[in-house]
Amino acid sequence: MRIVEAVIHDVELPLVHSFETSSHRKSSLRHLLVQLTDESGTTGWGEIASPAGPYYAAETTTMAWHTATEYLLPAVLGKEWEHPEQINGFFAAVRGHWFAKAGVDMAAWTLFAARSGQPLAQTLGGTRQSVVAGVSLGIEPSIDELLEQVAKHVDSGYPRVKLKIAPSGPNGRSWDVEPVKAVRDAYPDLDVHVDANGAYPGRDQAGYDDALAALRALDQYGLTMIEQPFAPRNFLDSARLQAELDTPVCLDESVETLDDLRTALELAAGGVLNIKVSRMGGLSAARAAHDLAQQAGWPVWCGGMHEFGIGRLANVAISSLPGFTLPSDVSASNKYYAQDVITPPVTAENGVVQVPEAPGLGAEVRTELIAAHATQVRTFTA
Numbered sequence: 001m002r003i004v005e006a007v008i009h010d011v012e013l014p015l016v017h018s019f020e021t022s023s024h025r026k027s028s029l030r031h032l033l034v035q036l037t038d039e040s041g042t043t044g045w046g047e048i049a050s051p052a053g054p055y056y057a058a059e060t061t062t063m064a065w066h067t068a069t070e071y072l073l074p075a076v077l078g079k080e081w082e083h084p085e086q087i088n089g090f091f092a093a094v095r096g097h098w099f100a101k102a103g104v105d106m107a108a109w110t111l112f113a114a115r116s117g118q119p120l121a122q123t124l125g126g127t128r129q130s131v132v133a134g135v136s137l138g139i140e141p142s143i144d145e146l147l148e149q150v151a152k153h154v155d156s157g158y159p160r161v162k163l164k165i166a167p168s169g170p171n172g173r174s175w176d177v178e179p180v181k182a183v184r185d186a187y188p189d190l191d192v193h194v195d196a197n198g199a200y201p202g203r204d205q206a207g208y209d210d211a212l213a214a215l216r217a218l219d220q221y222g223l224t225m226i227e228q229p230f231a232p233r234n235f236l237d238s239a240r241l242q243a244e245l246d247t248p249v250c251l252d253e254s255v256e257t258l259d260d261l262r263t264a265l266e267l268a269a270g271g272v273l274n275i276k277v278s279r280m281g282g283l284s285a286a287r288a289a290h291d292l293a294q295q296a297g298w299p300v301w302c303g304g305m306h307e308f309g310i311g312r313l314a315n316v317a318i319s320s321l322p323g324f325t326l327p328s329d330v331s332a333s334n335k336y337y338a339q340d341v342i343t344p345p346v347t348a349e350n351g352v353v354q355v356p357e358a359p360g361l362g363a364e365v366r367t368e369l370i371a372a373h374a375t376q377v378r379t380f381t382a
């Protein structure tokens, strides 16, 4: 196969409900859609779901545009390949920039699946026909508004709810033990987990004692996991915390590469892995992380970056692999977007999403909707 054309679309979609985490709040999202076409005229789509600002990872959408247009797309154009796992090799010299790489890798995988006449999930080695979805709920202005959000999603059938939490600090009041207690009191048996996005100070920072006290208090609420309590590179405090808590610690931001995962496994810096296709640089890396975690006995689940439909379907496909035993953040398109870039959109019935059986991505890409919401487009030809 040879990529003869690459197109990148910079697309902004409004969110149906604004979303706040320990670092910031947003009401619309700007993602980059990558379209690769080979010499047979087969097209594959990928999504660069980098957040606009450098708060989850250092990468931003503007940087990803630069990385993709200056380095990644020129590197894949005109190259001969037989399998999508080779794509990353063409830009192996580029350090980091996992989101930008993920979008290109994903486009190569969907192109390959389409050309093989196979659903993406099957191409990846997926074994499930459906995947269980959980929802991720942001920090709300009040406990009542949070309980309203939980009720809305539990009532529509989602079996797991993840709550964003934050310690008190320069960003404002703490949002951890109090909301968790309120949700647990209202839903004694619900699968609940929390995600701090690395906001708790580590051992060498002010506030560590308060952080430990809050995290220890959270251990009482039967949470499925505490996701990313400490900063991404702080594997050591994560390992110390895991050694004393009953609740599994889940790593998200800490694991960008397979080397990070090996470090985490060796140190027992957690017990669960959130695999994000975007954070790890694509489907090839996500699949390799799944294999490594499975061998080590860590359950995994697929995290999201509020993907539009293209990235969302890639998440559904990877979640069909056997080691994804916990609910994934593959909620329906309508949790975030009134109009999605694919048709049909991703839907969930009682919190269960069907894995598409159609070849390739598994849905039609709505190019007219993409064009209507695009702020810039660039085309490369071999």
Ligand code: OSB
Residues within 6 Å of the ligand: 051, 056, 135, 136, 195, 197, 252, 303, 304, 305, 306, 307, 329, 330, 331
């Ligand atoms: O940490 O999981 C996270 C969104 C943006 C940045 C970080 C995270 C998230 C989510 C989104 O939780 C979950 C989803 O896409 O449904």
Ligand code: MG
Residues within 6 Å of the ligand: 195, 197, 227, 228, 252, 253, 274, 303
């Ligand atoms: Mg997370």
